[in-house]
Every structure is written in structure tokens, then in C-alpha cells.
Amino acid sequence: MKVQRNQKILRILRQNLYQSLSLFQYSRRAVALVWDTSRNLTIILASLTLVAGLLPAASAYAGKLIIDGVVLATQSGMMSDLWRTLGYLGLEAIVVELLAISKQGLSVCQSLLRALLGQKVSVMILEKALSLELIQFEDSELYDKMSQARRGASTRPLSLVRRTFELIQDLLSLMTYSFLLLQFSLWTVVVLLVASIPAFVAETRFAGEAFRLFCWRTPESREQGYLESLIVRESSLKEVKLYQLGSLLLERHRSIFERIYHEDRNLTLSREFWSYLMDMLGSIAFYAIYVWIVVEAIAGRISLGDMTMYVMVFSRGKSTFSGFLSSIGDMYEDNLYLSNLYDFLEQNTATSSGQAVKGLIPGDGLRFESVWFTYPGTSQPALKNVSLHLKPGEKLAIVGENGSGKTTLINLLTRLYVPDKGRVLLDGLDLQEWDREILSQRIGVIFQNFVQYQFTVGENIGVGDANHLNDEPRWRKSAEKGMALSFIEKIPENFHAQLGRLFKRGRELSLGQWQKIALSRAFMRENADILVLDEPTASMDAEAEFHIFKHFHQVTENRMAILISHRFSTVRIANRIAVLEAGELVEQGTHTQLLEIGGRYARLFSLQAEGYN
Ligand SMILES: Nc1ncnc2c1ncn2[C@@H]1O[C@H](COP(=O)(O)OP(=O)(O)OP(=O)(O)O)[C@@H](O)[C@H]1O
Numbered sequence: 130m131k132v133q134r135n136q137k138i139l140r141i142l143r144q145n146l147y148q149s150l151s152l153f154q155y156s157r158r159a160v161a162l163v164w165d166t167s168r169n170l171t172i173i174l175a176s177l178t179l180v181a182g183l184l185p186a187a188s189a190y191a192g193k194l195i196i197d198g199v200v201l202a203t204q205s206g207m208m209s210d211l212w213r214t215l216g217y218l219g220l221e222a223i224v225v226e227l228l229a230i231s232k233q234g235l236s237v238c239q240s241l242l243r244a245l246l247g248q249k250v251s252v253m254i255l256e257k258a259l260s261l262e263l264i265q266f267e268d269s270e271l272y273d274k275m276s277q278a279r280r281g282a283s284t285r286p287l288s289l290v291r292r293t294f295e296l297i298q299d300l301l302s303l304m305t306y307s308f309l310l311l312q313f314s315l316w317t318v319v320v321l322l323v324a325s326i327p328a329f330v331a332e333t334r335f336a337g338e339a340f341r342l343f344c345w346r347t348p349e350s351r352e353q354g355y356l357e358s359l360i361v362r363e364s365s366l367k368e369v370k371l372y373q374l375g376s377l378l379l380e381r382h383r384s385i386f387e388r389i390y391h392e393d394r395n396l397t398l399s400r401e402f403w404s405y406l407m408d409m410l411g412s413i414a415f416y417a418i419y420v421w422i423v424v425e426a427i428a429g430r431i432s433l434g435d436m437t438m439y440v441m442v443f444s445r446g447k448s449t450f451s452g453f454l455s456s457i458g459d460m461y462e463d464n465l466y467l468s469n470l471y472d473f474l475e476q477n478t479a480t481s482s483g484q485a486v487k488g489l490i491p492g493d494g495l496r497f498e499s500v501w502f503t504y505p506g507t508s509q510p511a512l513k514n515v516s517l518h519l520k521p522g523e524k525l526a527i528v529g530e531n532g533s534g535k536t537t538l539i540n541l542l543t544r545l546y547v548p549d550k551g552r553v554l555l556d557g558l559d560l561q562e563w564d565r566e567i568l569s570q571r572i573g574v575i576f577q578n579f580v581q582y583q584f585t586v587g588e589n590i591g592v593g594d595a596n597h598l599n600d601e602p603r604w605r606k607s608a609e610k611g612m613a614l615s616f617i618e619k620i621p622e623n624f625h626a627q628l629g630r631l632f633k634r635g636r637e638l639s640l641g642q643w644q645k646i647a648l649s650r651a652f653m654r655e656n657a658d659i660l661v662l663d664e665p666t667a668s669m670d671a672e673a674e675f676h677i678f679k680h681f682h683q684v685t686e687n688r689m690a691i692l693i694s695h696r697f698s699t700v701r702i703a704n705r706i707a708v709l710e711a712g713e714l715v716e717q718g719t720h721t722q723l724l725e726i727g728g729r730y731a732r733l734f735s736l737q738a739e740g741y742n
Contacts, residue, residue, distance in 0.1 A: 173234070181228060182302050192441060264505060278469060317421075324415075528693075528700055573654040579650070586617055590611075593649070
């Protein structure tokens with residue numbers, strides 16, 4: 130019965146210890162990461178750590194030599210003993226100075242590595258984010274992992290470096306202390322190790338708990354971050370003030386904090402309680418050995434110098450040991466952070482890009498073949514069995530109520546998403562098989578929610594083709610086609626004016642002016658033979674819109690154009706109009722044909738016409 134119980138206790142202890150140790154599996158990667166960041170700094174850091182770890186024991190030993198020397202010199206009264214003792218003193222002074230230098234050096238190396246490592250990890254995360262498919266961002270778990278990785282990017286790797294080396298330093302000191310203590314008794318070392326195990330297990334467990342809390346809370350932290358941005362960002366502040374939402378948002382922010390704080394407080398209290406208990410256990414063991422040393426010295430079995438050294442080694446050992454434990458706890462958290470970081474970095478990039486640079490049937494244009502698509506996490510398909518054919522040079526307009534699937538069609542055409550069923554073909558070849566770069570060069574697009582970059586005017590147009598980001602003549606040509614040139618020329622620094630308020634001397638544009646910039650952006654890709662315009666003129670004044678559509682065929686030349694608009698005056702310039710309803714293509718034809726059918730389009734058209742009367 131007793132044997133069984135002992136075996137059970139041993140098993141639990143083993144499991145706990147194994148669990149704690151297994152969580153250090155990322156330490157190797159951490160060291161590799163530091164090594165990759167800067168080999169020289171890592172070598173210097175490792176050498177200084179070695180020196181700083183070994184010197185404390187050396188200084189304790191020098192202390193012993195000094196005391197024994199003093200005792201001997203007072204007894205013998207010889208000058209040679211006095212000089213030898215003074216020599217030991219000089220030795221100790223050198224050791225202490227070396228220790229100070231190595232600590233200073235360590236701090237310099239850590240600061241430099243910290244900066245380099247923070248930057249490296251941030252770039253790794255951002256590069257990975259760029260390689261992910263848009264659809265992967267709809268997975269909230271992945272999004273949370275990325276947020277956690279980003280949140281810790283500037284602090285975690287930094288503390289990881291510091292703590293890893295502190296740990297090694299403490300370990301070295303403890304080993305050298307143990308070596309000195311071994312001369313007294315093996316038992317002192319055994320007690321030191323055994324007394325440390327419960328504290329080690331408790332420390333790693335609580336650190337694990339803290340990290341799990343940190344992971345669970347990512348959605349809450351994200352919500353808090355969002356609420357903060359609503360209050361401080363200029364774009365939302367206006368509405369927040371007018372609707373007097375400030376106190377409501379602040380209250381939400383506060384209630385999230387209170388929930389988090391409650392959990393934190395409980396964890397902190399139990400963590401501190403247990404670590405105090407474990408620390409006390411260590412203290413009892415330490416003091417038992419302390420008593421033993423004193424008794425041995427009084428009995429004359431060890432010298433006064435030995436006693437001083439052992440006592441000093443013990444007291445330093447005790448504080449080093451506490452430092453060692455807290456480093457383990459913190460390092461454990463850093464390692465867990467790293468495990469999360471690598472989880473994110475090793476995420477599969479969903480679809481592989483094809484290699485094709487031309488289609489199977491050049492000049493076939495664009496085809497949707499029985500395309501179905503449902504957004505992840507939703508049950509209703511956004512597109513149902515859509516088939517369309519757009520020949521080179523043709524202009525297609527897509528109309529339909531809000532939520533009927535127009536933008537989704539564009540998302541599939543631009544390969545931001547992949548159809549669940551059916552295919553989208555360009556020149557007879559599935560978009561998946563096209564080389565991504567070649568495909569994107571063939572499509573110029575203005576999204577409904579285009580980005581207002583806080584760059585210069587020219588760059589805001591230039592981003593339409595990153596290969597010509599700073600190509601001023603091309604900015605000008607594109608701006609002319611997008612109807613932006615006339616207002617840009619009225620701005621004092623015209624194409625070089627900074628936009629947005631984030632930077633000094635940045636100017637703000639009106640929504641219609643921004644839209645003209647976005648439209649010009651779509652014209653940057655001179656080789657693009659597909660032009661996608663999602664609500665391109667929604668915010669433009671009547672004159673600008675009139676001019677754009679008057680010259681529409683001219684500026685789109687022999688390109689295919691897909692135009693999404695709720696304005697029927699705009700839509701009628703297209704060769705063909707497709708009507709979407711709840712994800713289905715219900716009608717197709719020219720403006721006149723669709724009016725003659727007297728179906729959905731005709732009804733919407735007459736409704737809008739009535740509205741203008
Ligand atoms: N990222 C998304 N995740 C889940 N569902 C989405 C997403 N984007 C759109 N939807 C849903 O898909 C359907 C089609 O949306 P889509 O944006 O294509 O409509 P739309 O015709 O462009 O509308 P609007 O005229 O308002 O721009 C809608 O029911 C919408 O709620």
C-alpha cells in the first residue's frame with residue numbers, strides 16, 4: 130500500500146518535472162534566433178556571461194584566502210605572511226573590477242541585441258503576414274496568434290536574450306559555488322538541489338498559467354485596442370464626439386480591464402503565495418546547513434576563512450538561486466511566446482501560386498464558370514453558380530442590391546479568394562495556374578474601400594504599380610485619366626505634397642479628391658488589360674463623373690473593364706450589364722435589352738429614375 134502510494138507520488142513528481150522541462154523545447158530556437166541576429170554580439174555575450182558567472186566564486190575564494198592569511202599573519206607575525214595576504218587582497222580587487230567590467234559589457238551587448246532582435250522578429254512576422262492568403266485572415270485563431278506575436282515582438286525576444294544569459298550566468302555561479310561547497314560536504318550540494326525542485330516546478334507552472342491567460346485574452350485585448358483607436362483616431366473621433374459615445378466606449382474599455390484585472394489578481398496572489406512557501410522551504414534547508422558550518426568551525430574542523438567562505442557562498446547562493454528561479458519562470462513565459470510565434474510563422478500558406486505566364490487560349494478574355502463561393506464562418510453562399518464571359522475590350526457593368534455579391538465577384542477575379550466550386554479563367558487558364566506577378570500586372574483595380582495612404586500625392590498614385598512607384602511622368606498620365614490632374618496642379622507642391630495628418634505639413638483631401646487619386650492609381654498599370662472599378666465615382670461631383678464616363682471608352686481603350694455602380698446613369702455606358710441578386714446572376718444584356726425584358730433591372734432603373742424626378 131505504502132509502496133504504491135510512494136510510486137504514485139514519484140510518478141506525479143516526474144510528470145510535473147517532465148512537463149516543466151518539456152516547455153523549454155523552444156530554447157534551442159531562441160538561441161538560434163539570437164545567433165542569426167548577430168553572431169559577434171552573441172559570442173561576446175556568451176564570453177562575458179561565462180566570466181560574470183565564474184568570478185563571484187573566485188572572489189569568495191579570495192575572501193577566504195584573505196581571512197586565513199590575516200589569521201596566519203597575526204599568529205606568525207612574519208612580514209612574508211603580511212605581504213601574501215595583501216597580495217590576496219589585490220587579487221580580490223582585480224576580480225571585483227573584472228566582474229564590474231563584464232557586467233557593464235553584458236548590459237551594452239544586451240541593449241544592442243535587443244534592438245536588432247526586436248526588428249528581426251517584427252520583420253519575420255510582417256513577411257509572414259504578407260505571404261498569407263486573405264482568407265486566412267478570416268480565421269480568428271490565426272489572427273489572434275499574429276496579434277500575440279506582434280504584441281510581444283518588441284519586448285519578448287529582448288527579455289529572452291537577457292534571461293537566457295542570466296540563467297546561464299546564475300547556473301555557472303551555482304556550479305562554482307557547488308564546487309566550493311563540495312569541499313565541505315556532498316550533502317550541502319544535494320540539499321541545495323533537492324530543495325530547489327518544488328520551487329522550480331511551482332515557478333514554471335504559474336508561468337504557464339500566466340501565458341494561457343495571455344492567450345485567452347487576446348480577443349479582449351484586441352477589443353480594448355479597438356476601443357482606444359476609436360477614441361484617439363481622427364477619423365472616428367468626430368462621430369464619437371457628435372454622438373457622445375465617449376463615456377460609453379470608455380465604460381466598455383473599463384469593464385474589459387476589470388475582468389482581466391480580476392483574473393490577474395488571483396493569479397498574482399496564488400503565484401506569490403506559493404513562491405513564498407517554496408522560498409521558505411529553501412530558506413529552512415539553507416539555514417540548516419548554515420548551522421552545520423558554524424558548528425564545524427566552532428569545533429575547529431574548518432578554518433575561520435573556510436567558514437566565512439562557505440557562509441558567503443551560501444548567502445550568495447541563496448540570492449543567486451532566487452534569481453535563477455525567477456529567470457526560469459520568466460524564461461518559460463518567453464519560451465511560450467516563442468512557441469506561439471513559431472506556430473504563426475510555420476502556418477501553411479494556403480494556396481501555392483502557379484507558374485504560367487500566358488493562357489491556353491490567348492484572347493479568350495475572362496470567364497466565370499459555374500462559380501460558387503461562401504465566406505468562411507458563414508453558411509449562406511455569397512455567389513451561387515455564376516457564369517460570365519467577358520471578351521477583350523468589352524465593358525461589363527455589374528448591378529445589384531447591397532450584399533448581392535458584386536464585390537465578392539471582384540475578390541475572386543483578383544484572386545484574393547478562391548472559388549469553392551467552379552473556375553475563374555483568364556485566356557482559357559484557371560487563375561490558380563497563373564504566375565501571381567504576371568496576373569497582378571494584368572489587372573488594374575480601384576476598390577470600394579481603397580486605402581488612403583499617408584504618402585505624397587504622387588506615391589499615392591504610384592502604389593498602383595510598385596515597379597513604377599516614383600515614375601513621375603506616369604503619375605501625370607494616370608492622374609489625367611483619373612481626372613485628378615487639375616486639382617493636383619492647384620496644390621502648391623502638387624505631386625510632392627504630403628497627404629494625411631500623421632506627418633508634418635500633411636494635407637487632407639476631400640473624399641471625392643481621394644477617389645480621383647484612387648482612380649488614377651488604377652491607371653498606373655499601363656499593361657493591365659483588365660480594369661476593375663468598384664464604385665469609382667460614388668463621391669465625385671456630377672461634373673467629374675460626367676467627364677470620366679464621357680471619356681470612359683477612350684481611357685479604357687481596348688481593355689476589359691468591369692464596373693460596379695449603383696448609379697444607372699453610369700452603368701448604361703457599358704456594353705453589357707449583369708444583374709446579381711442574392712449571389713445569383715439573374716439577368717444579362719445591354720441597357721436597352723434589359724429595359725425591354727422588363728425584369729429586375731428595369732424595375733430598379735425606373736425606381737431610381739422616379740427618385741430623381
Ligand atoms: N469578409 C466577409 N466575410 C463574411 N461574409 C462576407 C464578407 N464580405 C462580404 N460578405 C457577405 O457576402 C455577401 C456579398 O457581399 P458583397 O460585398 O459581395 O456585396 P456587394 O454586392 O458588393 O454589396 P454592396 O453593394 O453593399 O457593396 C453579403 O451577404 C455579405 O454579408
